[in-house]
Amino acid sequence: MLTIKRVSLDIPRGRRILAVSDIHGHVHFLKKVLERAGFCKDDELIIDGDIIEKGPYSLETLRYVMELDKKPNVHVISGNVDSWQLELIGSCEPERTRALAEFIRTAKKRWGGSLFLDFCEEMGIGHPQSEAETAAAREKVIVHGQAELKFLSELPSIVEAGNFIFVHSGLPERWEEMDGQEATPVLKFDDFRNRSGSFDRCVVAGHWPVCLYRHEVAEFNPFFDRNKNIISIDGGCGLKRDGQLNCLIIPDAEGTMEEVSWTSYGGFPEMTAVDSQQERKARISVQYTDNRVELLPGQSPGAGLVRLRHLTTDTVLVVPEDYLYERDGTLRCDDFCDYHMEVKAGERVELVETGAMGSLIKKNGVSSWYHGRLKPV
Template sequence: MKRILVISDIHGEIEKFEQLLEEAQYDAKQDQLILLGDYVDRGPNARAVIEKVRELKEEGALILKGNHEDMMIKALTTNEERSWNHWVKRNGGDKTLYSYGFVEEDIAVNEKDFQKPILHSRVLEEHIKFIQELDHYIETEEYIFVHAGVEPMKRVSESEPYTLMWIRNEFHNGYSGEKVVVFGHTETKTLHGSEECGVYFGSNRIIGIDGGAVYGGQLNCLELPSKKVYVIKN
């Protein structure tokens, strides 16, 4: 039986990500790797993480979209001032753009007369196309893998993509389904109600794995079905 290895919320932390794959002794021929989203923003090298994720997908990894990819796509493919500012100024999108070689002047905007900057990057364009095609969830006989969670009273297949990338408390407190839901998005120390960054095993068959690596926590990898956990700490 193949091991399932699940990682989420890498946020540009390419070194930790590669160290974690090594720590878990990931072998594409023997294991099924599942990544739950949030590869970009806030951390040092989103571009390198996306490149690595693309390579892993070609080797058979299953790749999901997170809310930070959602914000990135909206900011870069529309002319909405709100989407741009929300991503770049509030959610670390500036760090992502810096990783593609842009500098502060390239992404600056006139707040009185908003015009989205024109950003020329073939690599960024390729990465946008890659991200746009990612799925929002994976469902097996035993598990649901998703970035943020599921709507408690709906089948995952009936949930809105936005919800699967953004939901929090309603899912954490209200889920009572038969399948185990493995998710990221919300730092596990919030779920634990303490400074504990380890994987959260909820009593209602939810497993949170976002260790808040980009905030000084740790990057977690959950192995299934054993529930063994591999960790790279800051």
């Protein structure tokens, strides 16, 4: 069990702080966004948790972060996924073995891999197919991955630097008195911005994808709550089909939120819009916190499309068929917003996907459906 451990940094005036979170096994995204931010030895880098899982290269990402952490100007914080995998791999309790076996059964299919499976592949062990095989493989993983697991187990959960506090998911009340207590309250504080009070210092948190704080559009840029003094930076990398990895740029630890900027990387190809499109505001935004739907009978809306009713709002909508999935015996819809942004002919956009609904594009961190033609830049 990880306990809350705080680290306080003494950063000279005028020295930049870069902060990223929720890399989720996307080491190539991390390298790209740090390149865009111009990261160098004269900066401080804070990696704000969730290094691994829900992405294709967990072990490679973890080892890259471990190499970065050897530098005196790099500081890594634990995230809930990092802590959770550490517990699953390190525990011999039957329920943990069962949870690990269930997780790795879906991880390869859904995200392309997991830390545990990466270790297995490196050792030449086939993917475990049962709880017994998982338990046997775990004994070998614990030995083989000793350095990596030790690194995860020793990570702090809060880093303080001047006027800024960095924590993976959020700060509960009286957090200053929680040193040495179980770390879950700061590793998994869902919907932190809406459930917290305000802070004297700026709190930088990840964990909760920023698009969940917005309902009119699907936007993945950092969310600045100036009333509460909170910056949320999880751009949905690896979790959302149109997500990105954000890098916050703080010019001075003694500065304010108003001076903070950011850059991002999403890995999507750049395209040029051939046709213009007028803005059409969103009628509905389905998010995973409220995504139960039912199929509606009747005429098909088109090849590759399905007609649904969103159970909570009773809204009828049409979505791509591959947005549907089942969880806990209930039909659900992947994150979907029917917003159409204004696009001018000749503008550059990023192409997320093309399908029966048209093209899902991004511009300035905002996603939109687009029904015009695109051509490569």
